[in-house]
Amino acid sequence: MNDNQKARGSFSGHVGYILAAAGSAVGLGNIWRFPYLAAKYGGGIFLLVYIILALTFGYTMMMSETALGRMTGKSPVGAFSAFGSSGLHRAGGWINAVIPMLILPYYSVIGGWVAKYLFEYVRGNTAGAASDGFFTSFITSPGQAEGWFLVFAALTLVVIVLGVENGVERVSRIMMPGLVLLSMMVAVYSMTRPGALAGVRYFFIPDLSHFSWMTVVAALGQMFYSLSIAMGILITYGSYMKKNVDIENAMHSVIFFDSGIAVLAGLMIIPAVFAFSGGDPAALQAGPSLMFITMPKVFAEMGAGKLVGLIFFLLVLFAALTSSISLAETSASTFEDELGWSRGRATAVVAVIVAVLGSLSSLGFSSLSGVQLLGMDILDFFDFLTNSVMMPIAAFAVCILVVFSVGLSRISEEVRQSSKFRFEGMYRVVVRTIAPIFVLIILLSSIASVLGVLSL
Numbered sequence: 380m381n382d383n384q385k386a387r388g389s390f391s392g393h394v395g396y397i398l399a400a401a402g403s404a405v406g407l408g409n410i411w412r413f414p415y416l417a418a419k420y421g422g423g424i425f426l427l428v429y430i431i432l433a434l435t436f437g438y439t440m441m442m443s444e445t446a447l448g449r450m451t452g453k454s455p456v457g458a459f460s461a462f463g464s465s466g467l468h469r470a471g472g473w474i475n476a477v478i479p480m481l482i483l484p485y486y487s488v489i490g491g492w493v494a495k496y497l498f499e500y501v502r503g504n505t506a507g508a509a510s511d512g513f514f515t516s517f518i519t520s521p522g523q524a525e526g527w528f529l530v531f532a533a534l535t536l537v538v539i540v541l542g543v544e545n546g547v548e549r550v551s552r553i554m555m556p557g558l559v560l561l562s563m564m565v566a567v568y569s570m571t572r573p574g575a576l577a578g579v580r581y582f583f584i585p586d587l588s589h590f591s592w593m594t595v596v597a598a599l600g601q602m603f604y605s606l607s608i609a610m611g612i613l614i615t616y617g618s619y620m621k622k623n624v625d626i627e628n629a630m631h632s633v634i635f636f637d638s639g640i641a642v643l644a645g646l647m648i649i650p651a652v653f654a655f656s657g658g659d660p661a662a663l664q665a666g667p668s669l670m671f672i673t674m675p676k677v678f679a680e681m682g683a684g685k686l687v688g689l690i691f692f693l694l695v696l697f698a699a700l701t702s703s704i705s706l707a708e709t710s711a712s713t714f715e716d717e718l719g720w721s722r723g724r725a726t727a728v729v730a731v732i733v734a735v736l737g738s739l740s741s742l743g744f745s746s747l748s749g750v751q752l753l754g755m756d757i758l759d760f761f762d763f764l765t766n767s768v769m770m771p772i773a774a775f776a777v778c779i780l781v782v783f784s785v786g787l788s789r790i791s792e793e794v795r796q797s798s799k800f801r802f803e804g805m806y807r808v809v810v811r812t813i814a815p816i817f818v819l820i821i822l823l824s825s826i827a828s829v830l831g832v833l834s835l
């Protein structure tokens with residue numbers, strides 16, 4: 380167990396914390412995952428459900444995790460066992476701790492796709508990247524996809540080993556505003572293409588006829604993923620947070636920033652899908668490939684598309700790296716804190732996990748395309764397992780811990796050290812009733828939908 384007496388590092392203050400948390404939150408989840416889910420699960424209605432969930436459920440989970448981390452000064456396993464030593468406490472902590480280890484491998488595969496596209500723009504292959512079949516032929520060639528995955532994974536691990544996160548944080552002060560500016564520019568360009576307005580309407584105007592239970596399941600999973608909830612990250616980050624940082628304010632800033640980038644990404648991609656395919660339902664269903672197929676087409680049409688494409692993929696790569704670093708960092712620190720391993724050993728084990736599981740995900744589109752897990756290819760399977768099955772369980776564990784072991788009054792005390800806790804009333808209702816019940820329903824329906832797939 381964690382008897383680690385060495386002083387824990389901490390973020391420099393309010394701004395330092397928000398930058399670090401936003402660096403973890405803003406990543407492929409916003410730019411790659413959000414738009415394809417919004418396209419697939421109903422556009423405006425998905426956006427509406429997402430925003431409601433983020434402001435209620437997301438807020439509640441973020442407050443709980445951050446307060447737990449700051450109160451205990453520990454990462455997830457330690458934070459859970461600070462309140463009891465039962466098997467359930469240990470299990471609750473470990474499920475939170477294991478999720479980042481399962482996300483990092485497939486996250487690095489997608490990061491590799493981004494690196495490959497950046498490379499194509501660097502060498503000026505704007506037309507090639509936009510051509511039909513380019514994406515598919517890339518991910519189905521095992522050597523290529525595997526090679527780029529390894530490049531991305533290596534970049535992440537080098538940062539962890541050299542401990543240059545501070546440098547990364549400094550660079551992200553420039554890159555993040557850059558990402559916002561460039562996204563706005565590209566979004567305006569996309570929205571003004573002929574036929575794109577239908578896409579803007581599809582994305583912004585909720586249409587109840589597009590609503591299904593899957594809209595809620597997908598939006599909830601996306602919210603966990605995008606805000607880095609239910610995976611121990613915020614507990615760990617909370618443990619580095621100083622007592623004078625206004626928790627509530629910080630959480631609101633992160634939610635606002637993270638959702639803002641997701642909406643911008645939606646505005647770059649969804650109108651473009653309508654402009655290039657006339658809103659063909661098949662195009663909207665493209666799934667994980669959507670960004671990689673649509674954005675190059677936009678760049679190929681733009682005057683300075685070569686340069687814009689290059690900067691775009693560079694910024695996305697950077698946003699992905701700051702997120703993957705936070706995943707790798709949390710995974711390694713769990714091994715250090717809980718198993719007493721050295722930094723080197725912990726990083727080596729994380730590297731092996733990433734190499735093995737990431738290769739499976741990457742080769743799932745080529746050499747291993749015959750392998751279907753519950754009707755999904757390997758990458759989708761890991762995405763589903765973590766987002767739709769494990770995160771609801773992890774979130775449930777956090778709610779139970781907070782309500783029954785820690786007690787809401789201690790959470791309030793922690794938050795009130797530096798915040799007004801203006802939404803305490805809502806927090807209490809959500810954490811006690813809505814969140815746990817809802818999360819269980821989501822979990823059961825995810826499992827049921829898989830069983831449905833199985834019985835087909």
Ligand code: PHE
Pocket residue numbers: 403404405406407408409479482604605606607610612702703705706
């Ligand atoms: N939130 C990040 C994103 O949106 C992904 C991530 C998940 C990062 C989990 C850290 C932990 O891309």
